Amino acid sequence: MLKIPARLKSILPALLIFLLSCSHGSEILITEGLRAEVEVKRDQWGINHIYARNQHDLFFAQGYCAARDRLFQFEIWRRQAAGNVAEILGPREIKRDIGARLFRFRGDMTAEMNHYHPDGEEIIRAFVDGINACILEANKNPDKLPLEFKLLDIQPGFWTPETVISRHQGLLGNITQELSIGRAVSRIGAEKVKEILWFHPGDPIIEIDPAINSQLLFDDVLQLYNTYRSDIQFHPVDIIDSYRAGNEPSSHSNAFLVGDSFDDSHNISDLSQAGSNNWVIQGRLMESGSAIMANDPHRKIAVPSLRYIVHLSAPGWNVIGGGEPEIPGVSIGHNENGAWGLTVFSTDGEDLYVYDLNPDNLNQYRYMDQWEEMTAQIETIHVKNGMDVIANLRFTRHGPVTYIDSVHNKAYAVRCAWLEPGGAPYLASLRIDQARNWEEFREACKYNHIPGENMIWTGIDGDIGWQAVGIAPVRRNFSGLVPVPGSGKYEWDGYLPMLDKPHINNPEPGFFATANQLVIPDDYQHWEAIGFTWADPFRGERINEVLGSGKKFSMDDMKALQTDYYSIPARLLIPLLDQLLLESQNLAAKELLSGWNFTLAANSVEAGIYSAWENKIMENAVEQFVPEDARGLIVPPLTKIIQWLQNPDEKFGPDPIKGRNDFLRKTFESAVKQLAGDLGDNSMDWVYGQERYKHVYIKHPLSDVVNKELKDKLNAGPAPRGGNGYTPGATGAGKNQTSGASFRIIADTGDWDRTFATNTPGQSGDPGSKYYRNLFDMWANDKYFPLYYSRSKVEANLAERIILKP
Numbered sequence: 001m002l003k004i005p006a007r008l009k010s011i012l013p014a015l016l017i018f019l020l021s022c023s024h025g026s027e028i029l030i031t032e033g034l035r036a037e038v039e040v041k042r043d044q045w046g047i048n049h050i051y052a053r054n055q056h057d058l059f060f061a062q063g064y065c066a067a068r069d070r071l072f073q074f075e076i077w078r079r080q081a082a083g084n085v086a087e088i089l090g091p092r093e094i095k096r097d098i099g100a101r102l103f104r105f106r107g108d109m110t111a112e113m114n115h116y117h118p119d120g121e122e123i124i125r126a127f128v129d130g131i132n133a134c135i136l137e138a139n140k141n142p143d144k145l146p147l148e149f150k151l152l153d154i155q156p157g158f159w160t161p162e163t164v165i166s167r168h169q170g171l172l173g174n175i176t177q178e179l180s181i182g183r184a185v186s187r188i189g190a191e192k193v194k195e196i197l198w199f200h201p202g203d204p205i206i207e208i209d210p211a212i213n214s215q216l217l218f219d220d221v222l223q224l225y226n227t228y229r230s231d232i233q234f235h236p237v238d239i240i241d242s243y244r245a246g247n248e249p250s251s252h253s254n255a256f257l258v259g260d261s262f263d264d265s266h267n268i269s270d271l272s273q274a275g276s277n278n279w280v281i282q283g284r285l286m287e288s289g290s291a292i293m294a295n296d297p298h299r300k301i302a303v304p305s306l307r308y309i310v311h312l313s314a315p316g317w318n319v320i321g322g323g324e325p326e327i328p329g330v331s332i333g334h335n336e337n338g339a340w341g342l343t344v345f346s347t348d349g350e351d352l353y354v355y356d357l358n359p360d361n362l363n364q365y366r367y368m369d370q371w372e373e374m375t376a377q378i379e380t381i382h383v384k385n386g387m388d389v390i391a392n393l394r395f396t397r398h399g400p401v402t403y404i405d406s407v408h409n410k411a412y413a414v415r416c417a418w419l420e421p422g423g424a425p426y427l428a429s430l431r432i433d434q435a436r437n438w439e440e441f442r443e444a445c446k447y448n449h450i451p452g453e454n455m456i457w458t459g460i461d462g463d464i465g466w467q468a469v470g471i472a473p474v475r476r477n478f479s480g481l482v483p484v485p486g487s488g489k490y491e492w493d494g495y496l497p498m499l500d501k502p503h504i505n506n507p508e509p510g511f512f513a514t515a516n517q518l519v520i521p522d523d524y525q526h527w528e529a530i531g532f533t534w535a536d537p538f539r540g541e542r543i544n545e546v547l548g549s550g551k552k553f554s555m556d557d558m559k560a561l562q563t564d565y566y567s568i569p570a571r572l573l574i575p576l577l578d579q580l581l582l583e584s585q586n587l588a589a590k591e592l593l594s595g596w597n598f599t600l601a602a603n604s605v606e607a608g609i610y611s612a613w614e615n616k617i618m619e620n621a622v623e624q625f626v627p628e629d630a631r632g633l634i635v636p637p638l639t640k641i642i643q644w645l646q647n648p649d650e651k652f653g654p655d656p657i658k659g660r661n662d663f664l665r666k667t668f669e670s671a672v673k674q675l676a677g678d679l680g681d682n683s684m685d686w687v688y689g690q691e692r693y694k695h696v697y698i699k700h701p702l703s704d705v706v707n708k709e710l711k712d713k714l715n716a717g718p719a720p721r722g723g724n725g726y727t728p729g730a731t732g733a734g735k736n737q738t739s740g741a742s743f744r745i746i747a748d749t750g751d752w753d754r755t756f757a758t759n760t761p762g763q764s765g766d767p768g769s770k771y772y773r774n775l776f777d778m779w780a781n782d783k784y785f786p787l788y789y790s791r792s793k794v795e796a797n798l799a800e801r802i803i804l805k806p
Contacts, residue, residue, distance in 0.1 A: 026801035031137070033060055033129050034806035040065060042800040045785045046763035046771030049311040049320075049794045055119065056126045058314035059328050061804055063130030066308060066325040070765040071138060072148040073304050074131065075156040076232060077326050081166035083228075083381065088154050089238055090384040097381045098391045099228025100168055102400040103414075107421055112165055115422040115447060117430040124161045127328040131159045146766040147713070151239040151702055164327065168228065170425035171451035172418050173350030174480070174533065179222055180633045181206060182352075182482040186214030187629040196626055196636045199532040200518060204479035211485045212354050213408070221352070221403040221412040236705040243706050275535050276343035276741075277562065277728055279513035279543060280456045280464040282506070283750070287552045290750025291458040295332050295341025296562050296741035298730045303698045303716055303773070304765030307743035309757060309787070311794075312433075319433040320752075320789055322743045322759070329430040332745060334755065334789075337436045338459035339747035343514045345501075346531040347452025347470035349417035353398045353486035357409040365396055365411055368488040374401065374411075398486060413486065417471045417495065422449040438463040438505060445469045446498040452531075454514035460749045466512045466519075468501040472529040481532060496529035511547045515540035515728070536639045538568040538726040555754065558746045563782035565723040570598040570610050572642050573617070580665050589672045589683060602689025602722040608679075611688060611724060612671035615733065617641060620667050625651060638726065689720035696721045696737040696780060698761055716761040716773045719780035729782070742779070745787065752789035 036053040038061045043049065048065045052058035067074050079085045083100030086093040105112065113120040135156045138145055142155060149155060184193050190207045199206075208214050236244045278295040286292055299306050308325035312318070321333015332341050355365035364371040377393040394401040398415040405411070422428065431444035432455075441457045445467045448455065452470025457463070473480070473492040484490040502520045504512060516535035524530075546561050547553075574593050582590050589609050596606040621641045622631060644651065645660055652659025675686045679693065688694050700714035723731040725739075732739040741758070748754040760780070761773035778785060788794050 026803065028803045028805060030805045031064075031133050032806065033133050034804055036806065038804040040802040040804065041794050041798055042802070043788065043794055043797045044799045045797075046774060046799075047309050047311065047787070048763075050313065051791075052314040055314055055316060056122060057804075058312055058317055059123045059126040060130035060133075062310060062312060062328055063127035064134045064804070065130075065802075066310070067131040067134035069763055069769070069771070070304055070308065070325045071134070071156055072146050073765045074135075074159075074326060075149075075154070077166075077169070078157060078159055078163050080168050080228075080232070081163045083379070084157075085232065086381055086383045086386075086389075088152060088384055089232070089234075091386045093232075094381060094383060094389050095224060095227045096230070096232075098379075098389075098393070099224040099226075099402075101377075101379045101381075101391065102224055102393050102402070103167065103228060103416070103419070105162070105165060105167065105419060105423065107419075109161060109165075112421045112424075113161060116424070116427040120427075120430065121161075123328055123430060124164050128159045128161055128164060135159070147710070147768065148702060151243050151706065151710075153240050165424040165427065167416075167418050167423055167425065167450070169324070169326075170418060170423075171344060172229075172416065174348050174531070175225065175350040175352055175414055176222065177533065178350070178352055178481055178483065179217065182208060182214065183217050184630040184633040185482060186217060187633075188627045192627065193630070193634060196630075196634055196640070197533075198637050198640050199481075200534065201520070201530070202527060202532065204481055204532045206479060206481050208482055209485050209489075211487065212483060213410075216354075216405065216408060216410060217483060219403065219405060222414075224400075224402045225414060232701065234702050234705050239702065239705055243710060245705055245707055245711075275516035275539070275730065277513070277515045277539060277543060277730075278341040278343050278454065278456050279511060279547060280458040280466075281547065281553065282458075282464055282510040283462055285510045285547075285552060287554050288748065288750055288754075290748050291460075291462050291464060292553075292555075292558060292746065292748060293334070293339035293341055293456060293458045294558050294562060294744075294746045295343070295456070296744040297332065297342065298740050299742065300739055301696065301698055301737055301742055301760070303700050303714070303761050305742045305759055305761065305763075307759055308763065309743070309759055311789070316434065320755075320787060321745060322757070323426060323429065327424075327426055329427070329433050331426045331429045332743075333433075334747045334749075334752060335433060335435070336460075336752070338438075338441065338457055338463075339749060339755075340432055340435075340441065340455060340457045341745070342453040342455050344516050345452040345454045345468045345470055345514075346516070346534050347472050348480045348531045349450070349452070349471055349473060351398075351415045351473075351480055351490075351492075352483040353396070353413050353415060353490075354483050355396065355411040355413070355486040357404070357411050359409050362404060362406055362409070362411075363394070366487055367397065372397065396486060411486075412483075415492070417473055418450045420449065420471060420495075422447060423471070425450045437461065438465050441465070442467050442499065442503070448498070454516075454519070456512065456514070458747075458749055462749075463506060464512060465503065465505040466514065467499075467503040468520075469498055470501070471498075472496045472501065474529045476528060479532060493528075496526055500526055501529075509548060513540060513543045513547060515543060517541075536637050536726060538638075539728050539730065542566055542568055542728050555746065555748065555756065559756065559782075559784055561728060562741070562744050562746070563723075564728040565600040565607075567598050567600050567610070567724070567727050569614060569638055569642060569726050570596075570600075573614070573645070574598070574610065576645060576664055577668065579661055580668065582665070582668070585676065585681070585683070586669050586672050589675075590668070592683065600688060600722050600724055600727055602694070602720040604688050604722075605684060605686050607688035607722065608675065608686040608693060609671070609683075611694070612675050612686075613668050614638075614724070616667040616671045616674070617645075620663065620670070624663065689722055691718045691720075693735055694721050694731070694737070695719060695735070696731075698776070700767075713767050716776045717780070719777070721780070744784070746784075753786065753793050755787045755789065756784040757787040758784050 083097035323331035358364035648656035648660035697717035761776035764771035
């Protein structure tokens with residue numbers, strides 16, 4: 001049976017929901033917990049516009065409505081946050097649950113909640129109460145639960161504030177990259193690693209301290225961290241027999257996206273394949289004369305969508321935009337005074353410490369030439385079809401212990417800046433939601449600890465600006481790029497004050513754009529708290545080229561730039577083909593690229609040829625330039641590869657030009673051969689954007705484990721796509737787009753009703769809802785819908801009305 005939280009028991013008798021038919025498909029929901037009536041107007045695109053008479057009811061209603069739309073997503077989030085996944089999926093999830101509990105925030109909850117907003121505790125508790133009201137209603141009518149609950153034979157459980165402030169879903173740091181670099185250095189040396197990777201700005205120290213036995217780094221020292229951060233995979237055995245596709249786990253089981261994660265990894269180092277774009281433009285550069293904010297965060301493309309759009313209106317609040325559905329407030333959007341957006345700003349908030357243990361007592365580690373005792377916490381994990389597991393969690397002064405090597409008397413712990421108060425991703429956007437000008441926006445930014453972000457602002461007064469945020473440890477004597485001894489030699493010197501991070505106000509060109517690339521001015525002073533790994537610059541360069549063209553822009557121009565598939569790497573690489581002597585089919589393919597506009601359009605043969613070639617260049621660069629011992633650990637970025645090809649040296653052999661040309665010929669011919677093998681000998685069939693080449697097919701996490709009838713109800717697509725990971729319209733490197741911008745927004749400060757947005761596949765996560773994939777076709781065709789703000793426009797596009805009554 002479900003355990004009902006104590007604070008709900010007193011209101012249980014009144015938590016009966018009465019559904020009354022009204023005009024326009026409306027319904028009245030009567031529930032205890034509200035202080036006054038709340039009106040929810042849902043427009044034709046599925047956006048809830050919530051109008052409340054007080055702050056408490058506003059966030060209660062936000063929690064209620066979001067849970068109603070995304071109940072299964074909420075349940076998986078709750079279980080991952082609490083470390084209770086093994087309860088429904090069995091023994092294979094025990095290590096995930098241990099990791100979740102190991103990295104749980106254990107500080108003062110009142111201080112934690114009030115970090116995000118002066119009324120943070122009230123807001124978060126109201127939000128949780130709204131979620132729980134929805135869950136209580138749902139569990140009274142289990143036959144009406146979304147399909148996923150029936151497949152898994154489970155019911156949703158109740159939330160607590162601890163669920164909201166969980167860090168499990170965040171973009172947290174570089175710890176997996178740190179370990180990979182450390183392993184690579186141990187095999188091929190620091191200089192060779194620096195030659196292959198692109199560290200900037202500066203020349204970081206990546207030599208491994210001699211006190212560390214680097215061969216031991218190849219143990220699975222981060223297993224608990226990586227397992228806890230990984231997406232959930234469902235197997236046929238998890239669902240009831242009558243719905244199963246088979247009896248064995250599918251090799252293509254889709255991951256369940258519960259939070260903000262990158263395509264293929266939680267590692268912030270590869271921001272070219274999964275990043276974000278944003279820009280602000282002063283009105284003097286716009287045809288309308290109004291300043292613009294545009295943002296398209298790139299994350300996994302999943303169903304349900306990571307992002308959820310909502311409009312929140314109450315005294316002191318009038319904000320609209322996107323965020324994660326399980327978090328109160330709006331992360332990216334606008335209020336009546338200004339608009340803001342974000343992209344990842346590379347921030348290293350994690351370090352891996354290696355300790356010597358006392359051979360006579362493995363609970364003691366060496367620190368400052370003394371033995372210190374680890375602290376411990378005992379946790380009980382309930383396991384489906386198995387015995388309870390007792391986990392002994394250990395912690396050093398630096399953080400959670402992820403691995404103990406009792407043979408070599410070593411321990412490994414992760415120091416996490418995000419375990420400080422305020423480390424819950426995006427929650428500090430609550431303060432930004434009420435900002436009235438640039439100064440208040442910057443002040444609110446002080447509380448944005450996680451993730452590291454490029455926050456941009458534009459106000460109705462025409463001000464534009466950029467403020468980098470994110471809790472940033474100050475490292476005086478090490479880079480944070482490789483593991484270090486936990487002996488006390490390598491310590492953080494506090495955190496950089498947030499407003500000392502890079503920023504700019506009203507730049508001279510009249511615009512400012514970020515795309516995860518290095519955008520820090522050369523005269524910046526606090527480099528000791530700045531990371532060394534950034535995205536390839538191609539997306540940012542393209543955006544700056546367009547915005548710096550000297551023309552005045554329309555809203556349609558802004559949409560075109562967010563979905564722009566122009567490839568700067570293609571522009572740099574294709575001229576190198578002129579030096580190659582090719583024959584027959586290879587020559588014909590080369591000639592097709594002559595005069596091409598470098599745009600990876602969904603109907604382009606040229607794009608199909610180039611994309612295959614770029615992939616072969618990346619693949620062969622690893623084979624030729626990364627020593628075998630380091631493959632699988634580090635990959636040269638495309639920026640480095642293009643530099644090598646444009647300026648060949650001894651790495652291509654005794655005759656660098658010939659060696660370079662041989663590399664280009666080999667990769668081009670290999671690409672043509674693969675295209676012919678996959679798509680046939682007729683080059684007109686090598687069209688980019690077809691189902692066998694570049695498309696999007698969004699798979700529900702349960703789609704591979706259910707029968708075909710259910711699979712068709714759960715998935716969205718396929719649909720043609722263009723672009724790749726290096727174009728502003730970022731669609732990743734794979735044939736099926738699994739990363740990119742599911743949510744986009746372009747806000748017009750001159751008229752908020754001229755704001756436009758996208759989301760995919762829909763606002764609802766319930767396969768039975770008409771809002772489940774109603775936005776997919778629009779998004780797949782790079783189209784937008786208006787994100788109306790005024791009551792008159794919302795009312796004119798009303799699809800449903802819900803009245804929440806106390």
